[in-house]
Amino acid sequence: MNQILLVSAFIFLVSCSSQKRLERMQESISNSRENAQVEFDKIDAASVAADVEYLSSDALAGRDTGSKGINLAAYYLQEQFQQMKIEPFFESYRDLFQVEGKDAFNVVAMLPGTDREMQKEIVVIGAHYDHIGMVQAVAGDSIANGANDNATGTATVMAMAKILKQADFNRRTVVFALFSAEEKGLLGSKHLAQRMKQDGHDVVAMLNFEMTGTPMVNRPYLAYLTGHDLSNMAEVFNTSNIQRQVTGKLDQAATYNLFMRSDNYPFYNAFQVPAQTFSTFDFTNFDHYHKVGDEFALVDTSHMAELINALMPGVFAVVNGDRLIMKPTADE
Numbered sequence: 001m002n003q004i005l006l007v008s009a010f011i012f013l014v015s016c017s018s019q020k021r022l023e024r025m026q027e028s029i030s031n032s033r034e035n036a037q038v039e040f041d042k043i044d045a046a047s048v049a050a051d052v053e054y055l056s057s058d059a060l061a062g063r064d065t066g067s068k069g070i071n072l073a074a075y076y077l078q079e080q081f082q083q084m085k086i087e088p089f090f091e092s093y094r095d096l097f098q099v100e101g102k103d104a105f106n107v108v109a110m111l112p113g114t115d116r117e118m119q120k121e122i123v124v125i126g127a128h129y130d131h132i133g134m135v136q137a138v139a140g141d142s143i144a145n146g147a148n149d150n151a152t153g154t155a156t157v158m159a160m161a162k163i164l165k166q167a168d169f170n171r172r173t174v175v176f177a178l179f180s181a182e183e184k185g186l187l188g189s190k191h192l193a194q195r196m197k198q199d200g201h202d203v204v205a206m207l208n209f210e211m212t213g214t215p216m217v218n219r220p221y222l223a224y225l226t227g228h229d230l231s232n233m234a235e236v237f238n239t240s241n242i243q244r245q246v247t248g249k250l251d252q253a254a255t256y257n258l259f260m261r262s263d264n265y266p267f268y269n270a271f272q273v274p275a276q277t278f279s280t281f282d283f284t285n286f287d288h289y290h291k292v293g294d295e296f297a298l299v300d301t302s303h304m305a306e307l308i309n310a311l312m313p314g315v316f317a318v319v320n321g322d323r324l325i326m327k328p329t330a331d332e
C-alpha cells in the first residue's frame with residue numbers, strides 16, 4: 001500500500017469514528033447503562049490533591065464563614081472555574097447572602113446543557129467549602145483545617161466540573177455549587193435553593209459530596225448515599241458503572257439522619273426531587289471530625305480520584321439520561 005492510500009485510509013477511519021461519535025451523541029439515551037460507554041478523561045490523584053491541599057492549608061485558617069480565609073478559598077475556586085472556561089451561573093461567581101451581619105457567598109458556576117430542550121433542566125452538583133475556622137488550641141494548633149470536612153467534597157465537585165467540561169456531553173445544564181455557611185446550619189444551600197426556586201429554575205436532581213477523603217474498610221461499595229431508599233439514584237449509579245458497585249446504604253446514615261444534615265436537604269425541600277449526599281465517612285475511618293487534626297496529610301487522594309472516576313458514569317446518566325425518580329416509600 002502506498003503513502004497516499006495509507007493517508008486516505010486513515011482519513012476514512014477518522015471520519016468514520018467521528019461520524020459514529022456524532023450519531024451516538026445525537027441518540028436519545030434512555031438507558032443509564034449506555035452512559036458507561038461515555039469516554040472521559042480520568043482525573044488523577046495529583047490534581048485532586050492540589051485542591052485539597054490549598055483549601056485546607058493554614059493560610060486559609062479553617063475557612064470560617066465571613067473570614068479572610070474563606071475569601072481566599074472563594075478566589076481560588078473562581079480562578080479554577082475561569083481557567084476551565086466554565087461561566088458564572090449568576091452575574092458573577094459569587095452568590096451573596098448575609099450571616100450574622102457578615103457577607104457570605106456561595107461560589108456558583110454553570111455548564112449550559114447541549115440539548116435545546118433538556119437544557120432547561122438543571123442538575124446541581126455541590127459541596128460546602130466553608131469550615132469552622134479557629135478552635136481551642138491542641139498542642140499549639142488552633143486551626144481546624146477542614147481537609148476531610150469538606151475540602152474533599154469541594155475538590156470532588158471541581159474534578160467533576162473539569163471532566164464534564166472536557167467531555168462536552170451534558171444534555172442538561174449542570175450547576176456547580178460550592179456552599180458557604182453549611183457549618184452554621186446549611187445557610188448557603190438554603191439561600192441558593194430558595195433563590196433558584198424563586199427564579200423559576202427547574203432543578204431535577206442534586207448530587208452533594210461530604211467528607212470523601214478516607215476509604216471505608218470491608219464494604220463492597222466505594223461511597224454510601226444518604227436517603228438511600230428515597231430515590232433510584234443509587235441504582236442509576238450502580239447500573240451505570242459496569243465495573244463495580246459504586247454506592248450503597250450505611251445504616252448509621254439513617255440513625256444520625258444524615259439526609260437532613262447536609263446541603264442536599266434544602267434542595268430536596270425546595271424542589272421535591274432526588275437530592276442526596278455521597279460520603280465515605282462511616283464513623284469508624286476518621287477520628288478528627290471538627291478537630292484541629294483534620295489535615296491534608298490524612299486525606300487519601302488516590303481513593304478520592306478512584307471514587308470520582310467510578311462515579312462519573314452515574315453522573316453522565318443523571319445529566320443525560322432519564323430523570324431520576326423519587327420512590328414512594330421513604331425510611332430516611
Ligand SMILES: [Zn+2]
Pocket residue numbers: 128149150182210211
Ligand atoms: Zn461537612
